[in-house]
Amino acid sequence: MFDPRPIKLTVNGRAIEAVVDSRMNLADFLRRDLKLTGTHLGCEHGVCGACTILVDGASARGCLMLAVQADGHAITTIEGVASADGTLHRVQEALSRHHGLQCGYCTPGVVMTLLELDQDREGRALSEDEIREALSGNLCRCTGYQGIVDAAMELFGSQHSSQT
């Protein structure tokens, strides 16, 4: 059943050439072949959002994409978000400041969704409802979303949240 296919892509700015089994999904390719284990799998049927990555800047479910579909595309994973020297991105800093993570399993997907939101808003201030809508594709069982929403409100919000 092994059906090898060559692919070329960039991952976090690095050019990658690989041969993958045609049925391997992108999340497994990132996790197993490239050892980028920050992309987590929570449901493997496209609901939970833990495996959210950016494909050419747009969010996608790593579990619903095959590795061969990434051929020719630029992928960003959580490992490509902080600076090389370890300095956290302001989204990551805000999540910590607002206790927007607990077990950390959904966190990489949440960060990727927030990066996309920041890019799409084009500088426009967002309401809490808009932020909650944007995050509704990322399940989190720990935080009740409040710390995540507060972090996003601080960075992108039209009004600062009453609670920190």
Add this chain to the structure above:
Amino acid sequence: MSGNLGHDRIGAAMPRLEDRVLLRGQGRFLDDLAPAGLLEAAFLRSPVAHGLIQRLDITAARGLPGVEAVYTYADLRPLMSSDHMPLALPAGGLRHVIDPDVLAVEEVCYVGEPIALVVASSRRIAEDALALIELEIEPLPAVVDPVAGLEPHSPPARLGLPDNLVARTGIDYGDADRAIASAPHVIRDEFRLSKGGGHSLEARGVLASFDDIEQRLTVWDSTQMPHRAKSILVDALSLHESQVRVVTPDVGGGFGPKAVFHPEELAIPAAALLLKRPVKWVEDRFESFTATSGERDQIWTMEMGFTNEGKLLAIRGTLRYDHGASTPYGIALPYNAATNLIGPYDLPAYKIDIQLCLTNMTPAAPTRGAGRPQGTFVMERLLDRAAEKLGLSREEIRRRNFITPDQMPFPIPVRQRDGSTMEYDTGDYPRCQQEALAAAGWQDFPARQKQARAEGRFIGLGLANYVEATGRGPFESVSVRISPSGQIIAATGATAQGQGVKSMVAQIVADGLGIRAEQIEVVTGDTQLTPSGLGAYASRQAVMAGNAAHHAALAIVEKIKIAAAAMLETQPDDLEVSQGRVHVKGVPDHGKTLAEMARALAGAPGFALPGNLPPGLFANSDYMANGLTYTNGSHVCEVEVDPATGTVRILRYIVVHDCGRMINPMMVEGQIVGGVVHGIGATLFEWMRYDAQGQPLSVTYADYLLPTSDVVPRIEMHHIESPTPLNPLGVKGAAESGTIGAPSVIVSAIEDALKPFDIKITELPVTPTRLRSLLRKAKEVRS
């Protein structure tokens, strides 16, 4: 300068130490571990709820390239010390002890029960091989309802048992029969309450590796209770204690199910022993729905007697409980539910018969809240009904029944698991409710509600109060060691699944040593580094490990001072420890660093140790519980219901919470908000459904809905701090509390919103379909 500048203190909202690693995707979760030579496993699981295996042919599967082994029960049995997994938690009321099997022997008793295990070079190949196993099962009648299952002529959920009454227990104090017979008012109602699963985003997983040179088995387990797992593995596999190490990597959420030892946690180590290679199994989400324990139906048939003034006289009834197909975790859950019914109220007489029915569904065990939300729900619904009958307001009937602060400590004649009598330690229940009502604008609400109704909108306000027994014993351990290199390591038997346990322990030890929390390395969940420990259950770790950390920090400071006094030729009382140094009070330069102290206490050949102390800069504390400490809370929420669709929207949600002294208010609030949202899910969305044959119907997150960010409100939080006298830090638990009040308060608000229709909700979850059906019936009655 003062020695107390610049150190982390108990009570501060300190950012967590865990965050930086997790935010960068550098956490090490079970599935991230990939040792050389790793094999991966997949389980063949029962496709039927009840049946007898007639044929199990693994020949073709064994022949698939890449498959290393296919195991059935017969292959693993020679490694096992007993036929069944040696699990049973002690429980007085158990009539049938039904420990699960590592793999099914002949009879399968729920969909998802493991039958065979394939180990292959990858999970994909292992799953390919599953498809090649030939399995024939003769179906048997399935027990899928805990009420019908207890009827005399019900088929058995497990062959050979005389009945399905797996356990029977109860509570009986006061004279409830007489009180109800003579009560001026009696109301009766029946409740059918589902709760659903834990649903940690990281499902379960196990990796086992046997070192043939050292003859040691290491098991990485995504568990809440590694020490229990180790002890079961030692028993089940007849290994020496020194041969088994269980380690928890980063764990992506627990919420109860990971406290239960499941068959895979034995099967995978057994496979690693047989193959002498590392074997990993990571649960997929379908397996998580069917093979991981969760909570299910509780059916309560209840009566409440009360006076003309609304004072409670007695509660009496029966709780029938779907316990699933085995008894992996005792019978704590329905007993929690029954005891938590009492809540913050003075209930003079209470009699409940608790019947646990064995069924052909996944074994039931606690998820966050552990039965308490359901018990609270029954009490709060009965109070609302009684208030309505008497024409009292909902807050007034509660006020008239509260246990008051001057009655504390308040004993309740109910025996607990450890044999002691229930006793509430501290709390101001009337004030807690009052503050919640004030924050919600309770007094002004009727006017707003009237106006909304005039506009055709149905809004309602709900109220619920509850308590939670937290900090369950018997003990938890923390050891603090300062090494000659100056590194400070705190190792604890407490385990971390996202609560921030490492930060909590570090914050307390840092407070004691006068340093920054980040200077301390905290080790959790490793049986090799902590000889004893229990782990995460019953909202206990801040109470138990927190106080152990406090004791250990005090003890190591004491030891430092005695040793330093000898070295500096002064008295221990003249010294203080701060900023990583011990020095004469007020003279920071006259002292030693902690590393110097550790080196002095490490000893040198032939020289005496300073202060004639035992060697090593080390302190261990096994903190023993001094009884359960009771957290309490009052929730008020406002909802809007659309009668046309049955949709409920939560507009506001207020929590006034009292968990005693808070070690880190930010983390406490994180626990409460997460708990409330778990409760919102259980009330409005989450429903593990089975059909009449015991087939699960909700096995994806498209069928089983978890609450998402767009359907949950902001949780507004207020705190009261009533420190408990039961532990030195004065802390109570907070991890499950938020969940407990949520179903009660939301349903109270829905009924209030739909008052014109006179709806009475007796089932959880409250789905749009169920609400529409109630509305239809209400309209039929009116017309």
